[in-house]
Amino acid sequence: MIKVGIIGGSGYTAGELLRLLSLHPEAAIDFVYSTTRPDTPVSSVHQDLKASLDLNYSADINAEVDVVFLCLGHGRSKAFLEQHEFSEHTKIIDLSNDFRLKDDSKHQGKEYVYGLPELNKQEIITSSAVANPGCFATAIQLALLPLAADGSIADTVHTHAITGSTGAGASPSDTTHFSWRDNNISWYKPFTHQHLGEINQSLSDKSGKDSQIMFLPFRGNFSRGIMASSYLQYEGSLDQAGAIFREYYESAPFVHVSDEPLHLKQVVNTNHCFIHLHKHEDQLLVTSVIDNLVKGASGQAIQNMNLMFGLAEQTGLKLKASYF
Incomplete structure (x- = not known):
């Protein structure tokens, strides 16, 4: 069994990670680290786990675990690793944006591989540290990587993408509480979203030339x-x-090209990505759908863990969508 530690156990990505790992046939959760909730049941926060995970938060870490998942806020993973030491054999999977860009990928003697399996599978297999991609970045890259590899991105790409409220994290804000979000839609961070750096990096690496993505994100x-x-x-x-x-x-078990138009209920609660193509005159429209918490975060992190430990990518991730 793969002995697992989780750092930062109260957010949405940690909750999904715990849900999936509690059902994983080759993984055992050793500890969930929290300085604010030590000795309280994990299920007191993630109440969906009340019947399936009998574990308390811990104020201590086990430095000898096989893999540790960092579910911390952006900018906090580096600081945590500088204050806490793990064994040489412990693999690290970081779900923040601290190590995703090449300029940030080296830290404390480790080089973090960008953890999009459909881009870097072989590098992930042999790595000891992985930087899990962002959710928007995953959906957009999966829609464009084949064209980049083929050399077919010759001009500006225009991208609109809409995400659910869980993409903003568990802490409430003016734009996430129910009365504001219900029956509402808005854009934010037009053309400047933080995931653009990793998207452009991957597409440029694949095509051999700079890419220009005009990205407009929406709150759904x-x-x-x-x-x-x-x-x-x-x-x-x-x-x-x-x-x-x-x-x-x-050879990508979680990415599927569909002849039919897409909708979110095909992928919610799964680690799948569906892609649909449509041609209008000289314009190619590529639509992709994912679950932002699974393929866009925790499911992909487990997919990376599977690769790093020599397991089939689908292990513990054979999930069916909730269609109705």
Whole structure:
């Protein structure tokens, strides 16, 4: 069994991680670290785990665990690792943005591999430290990587993407409480979202040239999921584009190219990404849908753990969507 430690156990990503790990056939949760809730039941925060996880938060860490997941706020993982030491054999999977960019990827003698399995599978398999991608970044990259690899991104890409309220984290704010979010929609951080750095980095690496993504993110009036729509100039046919995507994702168990238009209920509560292609004149529209907390965060982190420990990617992640 893989002995697991979790740092920062009260947020949405930690809750999803605990839910999935509690059902994982090859993993055992050793501790969930919290300085604010020591000795209180994990299920007092994550009440969906009351019948499935009998574990208290701990004020101590076990430095000998096989893998530790960092579920801390952005900018806090580096500080935590500088104050706490783990064994040489402990693998680290960070769910913040601290190590995603190449300029930030080296820390305390470790080099963090960018943890998008559909981009860096072989590097993840041999790594001891992984930087888990952002949720918007995952949805948008999966929609565009095949075109980047084919050299088919020749111009600006325009992307609109909408996310559920869980994408903003568990702490309430003016734009996440129910009475504001219900029956409402708004954009935020137009063209400047923090995930653009990792998106442009991956697409540039894959295509060999700089990419320009004009990204407009939206807040949706639902809890979970991301739908991203990207369009760009494309000279080939729809059939040619479909062949490029299907070949690229031939060995990717969680990415599926659909001939039918998409909706979020196909992927919510799963680690799957569905992609749909549509051609209008010289414009190719690529739509992708994921669950922001699973494929966009905790599920992908477990997918990375599986690869790092020589397990099949799907282990513990064979989840069905809640369709109705």
